[in-house]
Amino acid sequence: MRILPSGERALLIEVDGPTAVHALARALAQVAGVIDVVPAARTVLLTCAPEALDGVRSLAADLTPEEVSAADTGEEVVIDVHYDGEDLDGVARMTGLSTTEVIARHTGATYTADFLGFAPGFAYLSGLDPALHVPRLDTPRTSVPAGAVAIAGDRAAVYPRSSPGGWRLLGHTDAVLFDPEADPPALLQAGTRVRFREVG
Template sequence: MRLLPAGDRAVLLDCADPDEARAWHAALVDAADVTLGARTVLVRGEPAETRRLVTAARPREVSTRPSTEVVLAVVYDGPDLDEVARLTGLTVEEVVTAHTGTTWDVAFTGFAPGFAYLTGGDPRLHVPRRDTPRPRVPAGAVGLAGPYSGAYPRESPGGWQLLGRTDATLWDLDRDPPALLRPGTRVRFEVAPPEAELEEQA
């Protein structure tokens, strides 16, 4: 692990791999304001103090059993569903089955508040980002990029391959904590009931 400056109010732990980053995050999360990245941990605070804190800490083994599980109901009608099927050699139905058929884990968050990078899904769904990002992706859009899946917490630009949409509130400042999906959370996708059925239940 390399300890690097990050402006005048933080230091950055540059780790060898995601496992080491998660171990350092687990060691520091209760003692400092930290953000976990793919292979980094950002520790906010006065640099000299945060360096002392990091130097005194030791990486902590991370439990392989997530503390919580979240189920996201998805309407699979995304504009890139056919393209994902073409890229993977699967049918559209097989893409949906693969996406819902495995459990995903929140590896880290970033890009936008509440945006979680999910790993551990079916490897057949590894697809590249779009050649041309969209200037506007709606809140709740569910997509794929490389080995990751994720859902956009708010409208923003984005280059992920969009499979569908969820109505889940992924980021809410009135909630504690605001993010629905946090590192260590397990996520399952399921096919949302038809809208007609939802209207009958309302």
């Protein structure tokens, strides 16, 4: 673990991988003086009240390897999907699978939200079946509808709201991924386990 500086109010803590990131983020989110926690692929950014920065730095430095590699206990969320996406047939052609088989492989995996970014509530999910690894669109769509269920590279995701996007669309969900009135506002947090279930 390395603790790197990030200005007068933040620290960037570098660890080995997603499991340690999620354990560290959970361990430090509740510490007094910590205002914001940003888990990413191999780092956790902690933003603190300025007077709390030194205390949080010592506390992080004293964490044992066991504490930052604790078993992941993220909760599981099931997302119901209508597999009617514009790119479903195209993904089937690219992968040599039938659309039924694409859906079976997409619903057959358990995903982990590694981190959020791009837009509020947008979680990058790992765990996609290697048979479904397809590149992004050459030309991104100017507007992807809210709730679009998509894949690109080795990742899956759900668009929380309408935005431009280059991922391939398999279907859509009525689930609300981002709700400013909810606590926390994002349905998926770093470490959350995700499964997709086919409906209607």
